[in-house]
Amino acid sequence: KLTIGVLGLQGAIEEHVKHIHDLGLQSLIVKKPEQLKDVNGLILPGGESTTMRKLIDRYGFFEPLKEFSNKGIPIFGTCAGMVLIAKEIIDSNTSHLNLMDISVKRNAFGRQVDSFVTALDVRGLNDPFNAIFIRAPYIESAGKNVEILATYDGKIVAAKQDHILVSSFHPELTDDNRFLELFVEMVKEPKVEMVN
Ligand code: GLN
Numbered sequence: 001k002l003t004i005g006v007l008g009l010q011g012a013i014e015e016h017v018k019h020i021h022d023l024g025l026q027s028l029i030v031k032k033p034e035q036l037k038d039v040n041g042l043i044l045p046g047g048e049s050t051t052m053r054k055l056i057d058r059y060g061f062f063e064p065l066k067e068f069s070n071k072g073i074p075i076f077g078t079c080a081g082m083v084l085i086a087k088e089i090i091d092s093n094t095s096h097l098n099l100m101d102i103s104v105k106r107n108a109f110g111r112q113v114d115s116f117v118t119a120l121d122v123r124g125l126n127d128p129f130n131a132i133f134i135r136a137p138y139i140e141s142a143g144k145n146v147e148i149l150a151t152y153d154g155k156i157v158a159a160k161q162d163h164i165l166v167s168s169f170h171p172e173l174t175d176d177n178r179f180l181e182l183f184v185e186m187v188k189e190p191k192v193e194m195v196n
Contacts, residue, residue: 002187005030005039009055011047011080015172019180033064041074041187042142044081046134046170049106052080053096062097069099076183082166083137092142097123100164101143108138108155108168122167123149125178131157131169138168149182159184 006016008029020027028039036042044052056062061196077085084096088103090110109116114135119128131152139156142148150158150167157168165186171179 002040004146005042010052013043016043036068044046046079049080049083074186076165100161102139103141104128104137105140106137107135132173133169136168
């Protein structure tokens with residue numbers, strides 16, 4: 001049975017676990033780097049990226065997460081998880097895991113609209129997805145190998161590059177499993193041997 005891990009350091013963890021179970025898959029809340037070998041895909045949840053980064057360093061996850069990604073095992077980052085994955089963070093001189101060729105802006109939709117819900121057209125889904133944004137980042141620019149899956153107000157809010165999927169919004173806070181299914185399809189795809 002496929003096992004989807006959720007990085008269990010901080011943030012919206014249980015909500016992802018529920019979605020994983022709703023799709024009939026096994027979940028594992030990953031609290032130690034050794035557990036990464038037991039999952040077929042990993043979710044980096046939403047929460048607070050600065051805090052999550054501190055915990056990644058404290059619990060020795062930084063190199064293991066880089067190695068996990070180098071093996072081409074699928075990773076899905078929601079919101080703060082997307083910030084952790086980005087190559088560049090606007091107005092910051094450091095990035096975190098640097099796994100995907102995207103430049104993200106944090107808390108990017110302004111104060112008046114701290115949180116909002118919108119029906120979003122997502123590439124790969126037949127009907128709009130009710131996307132919940134909470135102090136969400138957006139992707140300001142993306143490299144040519146990045147596939148854009150959704151935009152809101154002209155900003156990229158969901159994208160994919162090779163084995164990595166990201167969303168600005170929180171699919172796990174709705175009862176609609178379709179976005180997670182997009183990730184599960186990536187997990188089920190036969191592994192392609194990575195060149196270089
Ligand atoms: N603004 C948060 C950050 O940059 C993300 C918010 C969220 O995950 N809902 O870490």
